[in-house]
Amino acid sequence: MIADLLFSVAALALAAAAAWWLRGRRARREAPAPGPNRILFPFLGRALSGPALESALRLARAEGATLVPVYLAEVPRHLPLDVALPRQSGIALELLEAVEQRATRCGVAVDTRIERGRDARHALREMLAHERCDRIVLAAETGAGGDGFSPEETAWLLANAPGEIVVLRPARGQVAPRGRGSDAPSSAVTAPRAA
Amino acid sequence: MGATATRPGRLKVFLGMAAGVGKTYRMLQEGQAEAENGRDVVIGYLEPHGRAETVAQAAGLEVVPRRRVAYRDAELEEMDLGAILERAPELCLIDELAHTNAPGVEHGKRYEDVADVLAAGIDVFSTVNVQHLESLNDQIAELTTTRVRETVPDEVLGDADELVLVDLTPEALIERLRAGKVYPAERVASALRNFFRVEHLAALREVALRQVAEEVEARRVVMPAPAARRGDGERLAATAAPAAIGERLLALVTPAPASQRVVRRAWRSAQRLGAELDLLYVQPPGAGAARPSASRGGGRSAARAASEQEQLDALRRLSVTLGAHLLVVPGDDLVATVRTVARERGTTYVLIGAPSRRGALARLLRPSLPSRLLDALPGVDVRIVADRTRRA
Numbered sequence: 001m002i003a004d005l006l007f008s009v010a011a012l013a014l015a016a017a018a019a020w021w022l023r024g025r026r027a028r029r030e031a032p033a034p035g036p037n038r039i040l041f042p043f044l045g046r047a048l049s050g051p052a053l054e055s056a057l058r059l060a061r062a063e064g065a066t067l068v069p070v071y072l073a074e075v076p077r078h079l080p081l082d083v084a085l086p087r088q089s090g091i092a093l094e095l096l097e098a099v100e101q102r103a104t105r106c107g108v109a110v111d112t113r114i115e116r117g118r119d120a121r122h123a124l125r126e127m128l129a130h131e132r133c134d135r136i137v138l139a140a141e142t143g144a145g146g147d148g149f150s151p152e153e154t155a156w157l158l159a160n161a162p163g164e165i166v167v168l169r170p171a172r173g174q175v176a177p178r179g180r181g182s183d184a185p186s187s188a189v190t191a192p193r194a195a
Numbered sequence: 196m197g198a199t200a201t202r203p204g205r206l207k208v209f210l211g212m213a214a215g216v217g218k219t220y221r222m223l224q225e226g227q228a229e230a231e232n233g234r235d236v237v238i239g240y241l242e243p244h245g246r247a248e249t250v251a252q253a254a255g256l257e258v259v260p261r262r263r264v265a266y267r268d269a270e271l272e273e274m275d276l277g278a279i280l281e282r283a284p285e286l287c288l289i290d291e292l293a294h295t296n297a298p299g300v301e302h303g304k305r306y307e308d309v310a311d312v313l314a315a316g317i318d319v320f321s322t323v324n325v326q327h328l329e330s331l332n333d334q335i336a337e338l339t340t341t342r343v344r345e346t347v348p349d350e351v352l353g354d355a356d357e358l359v360l361v362d363l364t365p366e367a368l369i370e371r372l373r374a375g376k377v378y379p380a381e382r383v384a385s386a387l388r389n390f391f392r393v394e395h396l397a398a399l400r401e402v403a404l405r406q407v408a409e410e411v412e413a414r415r416v417v418m419p420a421p422a423a424r425r426g427d428g429e430r431l432a433a434t435a436a437p438a439a440i441g442e443r444l445l446a447l448v449t450p451a452p453a454s455q456r457v458v459r460r461a462w463r464s465a466q467r468l469g470a471e472l473d474l475l476y477v478q479p480p481g482a483g484a485a486r487p488s489a490s491r492g493g494g495r496s497a498a499r500a501a502s503e504q505e506q507l508d509a510l511r512r513l514s515v516t517l518g519a520h521l522l523v524v525p526g527d528d529l530v531a532t533v534r535t536v537a538r539e540r541g542t543t544y545v546l547i548g549a550p551s552r553r554g555a556l557a558r559l560l561r562p563s564l565p566s567r568l569l570d571a572l573p574g575v576d577v578r579i580v581a582d583r584t585r586r587a
Binding site: 066073076078079080082083084085086087088089090092093096097100109110111112113114115116130132 | 340452455456459463508512517518
């Protein structure tokens with residue numbers, strides 16, 4: 001009698017533990033849980049460097065951190081700073097979607113952002129004002145141009161941003177010409193051209 | 196033959212995506228047709244920009260002489276409102292509705308002159324480019340990197356009795372420009388480099404087409420009630436007309452990173468439909484304020500509140516960039532709050548993120564959120580935004 005009771009209690013406990021484990025496994029499979037640390041990954045333009053993104057993802061995965069890709073939109077000076085930006089939004093959302101898909105496949109939690117400013121440096125300043133972070137990963141521009149940050153922008157960030165900054169130099173052949181209407185190389189994550 | 200002021204005149208506006216599509220030409224063509232039909236037609240103001248085709252099309256129509264206005268050291272020519280009212284034709288053709296008058300004339304803007312002409316019972320044909328519409332000015336400036344200073348309030352177009360879109364493909368317009376039919380030869384190269392680029396013109400054309408479509412839809416909504424003698428089919432069609440108004444999307448968000456995906460998908464749908472987008476966060480009671488001493492886990496709940504506030508701020512900034520409207524509405528019943536907001540905003544689509552999986556018991560006890568929304572919002576589409584990374 002007592003043995004039967006003990007057996008039933010044990011079976012119930014086992015079933016509850018199995019259900020709890022299955023639920024946890026399902027939750028883990030659904031979406032990576034956001035980590036306590038945040039790695040900002042700002043980028044500009046129509047395309048972002050695939051290798052730079054992979055490096056940011058590797059770092060985030062190794063640290064169990066949340067990757068925060070930040071598209072920096074430039075508001076033309078003849079427009080109010082708080083104006084809607086449909087053209088740049090179209091580009092930004094495509095790129096952020098692509099980053100999110102890649103990050104989720106790698107098991108990295110992602111929290112996307114768009115920041116805006118009169119120029120890249122202003123947008124970077126806004127990003128720092130709004131986002132807390134432990135690290136910043138950014139791709140530097142090469143001498144041939146590209147969608148990375150200029151030496152001046154990089155120097156400004158090094159002087160003003162808190163935490164650690166990882167500056168990545170694109171490998172040769174991984175440089176996308178800067179600006180709207182440019183054609184990005186196949187290794188870059190690109191947004192379709194807006195009408 | 197003159198107009199009488201017993202009824203206001205009718206306004207017909209020829210809308211184009213850019214200079215050179217043929218708005219003025221089309222206005223003159225229709226003016227000539229009216230004159231041939233025996234109406235008393237005059238040209239109140241014409242700006243042919245030296246285009247020979249336009250000048251030729253105006254031949255034979257009476258022109259009310261312009262008035263001269265001294266401004267600083269120059270003498271400017273403006274439309275003579277007084278002379279038009281005195282002449283009192285049946286129909287007056289007035290080019291460039293968005294024009295700003297020189298100081299010293301009756302009104303600051305030409306559309307105000309046109310209002311006086313209409314009030315005198317004179318019908319008016321006029322022309323305007325889509326980038327001059329006040330509500331589209333910022334959007335078009337961002338699309339084309341060129342801002343125009345002369346704007347027309349949207350009501351002027353909304354109150355027009357007829358709106359005619361003068362359409363041309365971007366390629367055809369560029370061809371006209373190259374052939375010297377739009378600007379003099381010395382301005383062509385600079386125009387091609389700046390404003391007259393295929394991508395700018397394609398975007399402007401889309402905005403113009405959408406604007407006219409919206410006006411047409413708005414007019415359908417204020418259609419008079421069907422007459423009693425009409426057949427059932429006609430009655431049905433007429434009562435269904437208000438339902439054809441433009442789409443309005445409502446995306447349900449929470450202060451969590453996953454909501455960004457819902458917002459992205461909702462914004463793209465809104466762009467395709469030419470619809471307004473509202474983002475709704477139904478804030479549970481007590482949320483949004485950190486209460487560190489409220490419980491044992493006070494520190495954790497304060498951190499969660501701070502994190503939610505951070506996410507909400509990010510959503511607010513995102514909505515500004517996208518031109519969407521973020522609504523934060525307190526409520527403990529999500530479905531009831533969504534229903535109230537959807538009714539107030541005239542929502543036609545609701546978008547939600549994929550709900551988390553529920554156990555069999557929970558499914559038995561309570562229908563899912565999409566089911567409850569469908570029940571609460573008859574006639575509204577409910578769309579679940581899936582996570583595409585999980586697609587097999």
